[in-house]
Amino acid sequence: MENKNHHLSSSLPRSPSPSTSIHTIDLLKTDLTCSICWEWLRDPVSLECGHNFCAQCITCHWDSGVPGSQPPCCPECQRRCDRRQLVPDTRLRSLLETMNLLQQNTNSNQPYNVYNGEAKQLVQTDSTGGFTLFPEVLAQCLNHPQAKDSPVCLISVQGELRTGKSFLLNYLIRGMQGLESKDPQWMRGGRAFSGFQCEPGAEGITKGLWLWSQPFILEKDGMKVAVFLVDTEGALSLEQDKEMNAKLVAFSMLLSSHQILNVSRMVKETDLELLEMFLHIAEEMGEYFKMEPIQHLDFLVRDWFYPATFGKQAGQRYMIDVIQKISDRYPRIQKTLKREQACCYLLPFPGKNVVVNSNGNPEDMDEDFYQYLHDYIIDVCNSATQHVKRHSDGHILTGGELAENTKTLFDLLKKEEFGFSSSFDSVVTQLHDLRMIEAATKELEDFVKEQNSVTKPMFASLKILPGNMQKRLSAKKDKILNHLKETLKSPGKNQIMNRFEEDIQKIVKDFLDSYKKRFCGHTAALGGLAGAGILAVAGGVVATAVVATALTVEAAAAATGATMGVTVVGCGLGAGIGAAVGKAKGRERVPQEGEENPLLKDDE
Known part of the structure; x- marks a missing residue:
């Protein structure tokens, strides 16, 4: 059998040096990635057609009943395969070992992101209120081999358009990677990272709802949790069509167990109005799917203008003030903010260099913003294992179960008699x-x-x-x-x-x-x-x-x-x-139509 990776091993330098490491890794990362789990190949095997997969991934794929997998077929080219020909590929294993050596020799000031995840559009919306669910993205993400049967935590960022949601998500990706790799310098140095789109202007706005395709696997007390990040298209925004907002809110509530409401400068009346509507939908979604309406909610106030009053403690004091001011006008918000599952965090202005430079490099940040952002990201990442998706009865959902719920919601929203109209109510x-x-x-x-x-x-x-x-x-x-x-x-x-x-x-x-x-x-x-x-x-x-x-x-x-x-x-x-x-005859009356016990009476 011809092995398509022969040219790969011959192209590697015999003595990898830091100057060639990143370039070499960039060239090879696609060929050494399993197209099922989207990670570096583990226990690599090659099929007859020449495509490569993790041994566990291809076996699970064939055994899962995925359409087209019986008889066994290659997930990439659909060519029929013989299970008996599924053997370990020693050449690929050797190649991966060399890749690890390259990674270890990479300049520490230019860390390479070895994760191959990317932002995938799960729900697409349009200007007419139409929406589409992409089942292949749902399968790739929530039915990922490391998430399908594992507890999941989905962290979503809500808020108005162009307020830095993607910027925050990209630093959450860095933080999750640093937590996985136990790298204390995860935020320092390196290239600007833009996994979620964050360019300014109308062309840079994300459309619909997006998931980061690669789960971050965190462990606490022996339990492994698959963490995903979710980006929404201004679901809490007056600029967007209300019908579109409502659908995105419904999906976001169903998916997320940790929701971050991203607001600018202060919590405004419009933020409160939209959040009250959001919580109303969350209540109904929770009742329908037997889930807690809101498991954990953060108010993240950006560009806070009072000096020396930043961070979580200052945010909690601000929330007390907000609760007192809203009185009984927003009962759902008041109820939510009084719970331990809700908190507030105040971030200072990031600095002029960050505003001018859309990449948001750490070295462009003002020192206080850098520190408070770092602390907030660490807090969110460290608490992810505590915010796994649960039913209201305490049952912990797996990625596979959440995927099924998402399909159910999509089918409900598509029902003709329940076409969502243009109001939250x-x-x-x-x-x-x-x-x-x-x-x-x-x-x-x-x-x-x-x-x-x-x-x-x-x-x-x-x-x-x-x-x-x-x-x-x-x-x-x-x-x-x-x-x-x-x-x-x-x-x-x-x-x-x-x-x-x-x-x-x-x-x-x-x-x-x-x-x-x-x-x-x-x-x-x-x-x-x-x-x-x-x-x-x-x-x-x-x-x-x-x-x-x-x-x-x-x-x-x-x-x-x-x-x-x-x-x-x-x-x-x-x-x-x-x-x-x-x-x-003469001893028993014949029961009439409509009487109980017509053919048998109890022997009393």
């Missing part, structure tokens, strides 16, 4: 109605399951005629519909009610059809017992009641072989019932 109303409809559907389904379970035994089923079961289900259905009509809030709730009634009517009909077949089958079997004389031996009230009630309209229809058991019924039921009726 409407979004909240629709989320509330979605939750009410799902609760009503579950109530009926649970009732049907209960009826199905208790009537499975023959004698339990024969106590309830199909007509009586239909009355039970109709009464339950009407009760659910009446309650739902009172709880729905959408202006178009009549249309929603009509669709819902059609859906649950199908549930009722399917169960009744199944129940009638079961009832008739049990009646036919009972006829066989009567014809064989088994019930006659039993005698007494049980035999008399069974046979007498079998003459009612519905039971007689079953006895004539309307469904199953025609032969048995035709031969045995007539003779058995005839004999029993003769014995019972």
Whole structure:
């Protein structure tokens, strides 16, 4: 088999020097990266087609049921592969060892970012309010081999446009890398890093919602947590279309466990208005997906103008002042800020050089800004393992579970009857109605399951005629519909009610059809017992009641072989019932249609 990496190993210098290290690594990083996990190859294997992967990654890919992976195919070129040909590639292993040597000899003042992550667009929005979810990005990120079955923490940055959100995210990437590598000098020196787009002006604005594709793996008390960073398109901004904002807020709340509200100079009235709306949506999202609305919220105030009052302690004092001023005008904000899960941090002005130089190099920062930014990044990174995504009952979500929830939310937002309109209040109303409809559907389904379970035994089923079961289900259905009509809030709730009634009517009909077949089958079997004389031996009230009630309209229809058991019924039921009726004449009244216990009465 031809190995496509032959030219790579021959191109490496025999004695790597610092002057060639970074250039060489730049040339080789793509070829030595696994396209499944987007990391340096670990235990590299080469497929017949020449593409290379981590041994664990390709094995998991083939075993995961990913479309196109059965029979085994190469994830890159889709060529069919033979598992038996999956063998370790010693040449690649040797090449990676040389790469490590190159990395160790790199100039410490020019650290190379060995992480191959990049900003990936998860949700795309447009000016008409349309939006698209990219499942391949969801799979690459949250279903990453190191995140799919692991606890996850997603840190998102919210705020108005062009207020330095991307700048902050890029330094969070540096901080996460420094925490992973235990490098205390992670912020000093090096090239300007712009993993998230941060150029000024309209062309530099991120569109939609973006994830950093490479999870940062942090460990605490033996638990490994996959940390992701999330960038949003001004989800809390009056400049953006409200419908677009609402959708981005919904996705951001669902994904994030640590949210940073990035504001400029001070918390303004517009910030409070938008945050109150955001928290309202978060409440409904939390109720729907059984999650805490806000697990952790930071107010990060940029360009704070009072000298010598920066950092977390000064921020907490500022928050107390904000709480007192807003009084009861913003109840959700007031409630959130009073919790331990919320805090405030004040950052000074970064310096003229940073404002002029969009790269935001550390050496361009004013010293106090550098120090406070450094301390804030360290605080966020160190606390990430404490802010794993959880359900309200304490269940810790894995990346795979969060990916499924994200798909569910996208499907909900795409429902025609719940097209999000251009107001936050409407979004909240629709989320509330979605939750009410799902609760009503579950109530009926649970009732049907209960009826199905208790009537499975023959004698339990024969106590309830199909007509009586239909009355039970109709009464339950009407009760659910009446309650739902009172709880729905959408202006178009009549249309929603009509669709819902059609859906649950199908549930009722399917169960009744199944129940009638079961009832008739049990009646036919009972006829066989009567014809064989088994019930006659039993005698007494049980035999008399069974046979007498079998003459009612519905039971007689079953006895004539309307469904199953025609032969048995035709031969045995007539003779058995005839004999029993003769014995019972004058002793038992025949139950009428609509009475309970038509075929069997409890022997009291």
